[in-house]
Amino acid sequence: xxHLPALFLLAVFTAACTxxxxxxxxxxxxxxxxxxxxxxxxxxxxxYSQTYVRIEGTCASACTMHIHNMKNGLVCVDRDAKMMxxxxxxxxxxxxxxxxxxxxxxxxxxxxxxxxxxRRWYWDEGRFDxxxxxxxxxxxxxxxxxxxxxxx
Numbered sequence: 559x560x561h562l563p564a565l566f567l568l569a570v571f572t573a574a575c576t577x578x579x580x581x582x583x584x585x586x587x588x589x590x591x592x593x594x595x596x597x598x599x600x601x602x603x604x605x606y607s608q609t610y611v612r613i614e615g616t617c618a619s620a621c622t623m624h625i626h627n628m629k630n631g632l633v634c635v636d637r638d639a640k641m642m643x644x645x646x647x648x649x650x651x652x653x654x655x656x657x658x659x660x661x662x663x664x665x666x667x668x669x670x671x672x673x674x675x676x677r678r679w680y681w682d683e684g685r686f687d688x689x690x691x692x693x694x695x696x697x698x699x700x701x702x703x704x705x706x707x708x709x710x
Contacts (some may be wrong), residue, residue, distance in 0.1 A: 560655030575615070583610040586639075591619020594646065594667050599673070601626055608632065612709055618690070619643035625698075625706070628673035634709035635695035642692045661685075673705035 566568075575588040580583070597620040603610060604627060611624055614636040622641050627633045630637055635641065646664035665685045669677045676698065699706040 586613045587615040590622035591621045616640045625669040628707045634707045638698040639695040644690045673702040675702045
């Protein structure tokens with residue numbers, strides 16, 4: 559697990575790199591995340607179309623919400639993939655102290671897509687202090703082995 563300043567990494571992320579095979583299945587090589595509502599829509603679309611997603615590179619921010627579809631057998635993560643977590647941010651910057659309820663609502667939407675142990679870590683630790691915490695796929699599996707699916 560590594561911690562990096564969130565603003566620095568968010569500034570570096572510019573575009574997602576995901577490939578799609580002939581069957582419509584996706585491989586995430588690099589995904590910087592994005593807006594929570596857009597990711598929830600993508601998760602629903604993948605579920606209804608039964609699109610399989612393999613995370614083999616870096617999956618940051620809202621991209622980590624793909625974990626939700628592991629329970630449906632539609633997502634796996636490589637052991638060495640980098641999954642990068644941070645608390646919700648406002649589109650114009652971090653939530654300030656005056657909008658704690660807004661941050662709690664946004665963080666709750668994200669947390670609901672995670673399995674129990676990861677959700678607990680995120681709610682208690684991962685959503686605070688403006689840093690990004692990175693777990694490998696193997697570390698996530700160790701945290702929630704009954705939920706996290708490692709790719710073959």
